[in-house]
Amino acid sequence: MTRVLTLVVAVCLAVSTASAGKAVGYVAGEKTPIKLTDINGKDVEIRTAKAFRVMAKAARKKGVDLKIRSGFRSFAKQEKLYKQYRRGQGNLAAPPGYSNHESGRALDLYVTDHKAxxxxxxxxxxxxxxxxxxxxxxxxxxxxxxxxxAIARDSKKTTKSKSKPKQTS
Ligand SMILES: [Zn+2]
Structure with missing residues (x-):
């Protein structure tokens, strides 16, 4: 009994903790090695993460807070979601191996208002x-x-407005 409980706790911890580093992803049903990083406790593929950070920074300047609900998914996680979907529970989910959450490209964001x-x-x-x-x-x-x-122009504009040179008369 104690052993079962310990196992359950260990599994829960593994699920809730982001695992930055190497992982096995899938692209169109084929295994592919991918690298993960951590954004606020979520596993995100590194190129997607880099682009997201740039975007989130720009959004924040406009008062929009972009947060990730779901980033990279393992095959096992996708399989679970797919089964739920097939049972009529949960959102539309691609079959395991075929979701762009497994390739690392897809992010589910908290889009809670029209502004975002x-x-x-x-x-x-x-x-x-x-x-x-x-x-x-x-x-x-x-x-x-x-x-x-456009991204460069945007960041330049911000730098300029911070230290605006005095107008010469
Ligand atoms: Zn999604």
């Missing part, structure tokens, strides 16, 4: 993020091709 959604609709693509599942306002995928010029 409108900001993402208008600016997400600038940072390489696209909404790929109709009807899922929270599901955004990092597809790359961010507008580096």
């Amino acid at each position: 959604f409108d900001w993402l609709q208008e600016h997400g693509a600038t940072y390489g993020f696209h909404r790929t599942v109709p009807g899922e306002a929270w599901h955004w995928e990092y597809l790359g091709n961010e507008d580096k010029d």
Whole structure:
């Protein structure tokens, strides 16, 4: 009995703790090694994480707080969600091995108000993020091709306004 309890506790801890480092991801059913990092306790693939951090910083300047609800998913996690979906519980879920949460590209964000959604609709693509599942306002995928010029212009503008040179007369 004690042994069972210990095991349950260990499993719960493993589930709730983000595991930065190497992991096995899946792209179109094929195993692929991916690297994870931690954003507020969530596992996120490193390239997606880098792009997300840039985007979240820009959003914060506009008073929009972007938070991740779900990032990288293991095969086992996706399998669980898929079974739930097939039972009629939970959101639409791709079969295990075929979710972009397993490739590391997809992020489910807390989109709790129109402000966050409108900001993402208008600016997400600038940072390489696209909404790929109709009807899922929270599901955004990092597809790359961010507008580096727009991002650079944006950060330049901010630096300038902070230390604005005096107008010469
Ligand atoms: Zn999703």
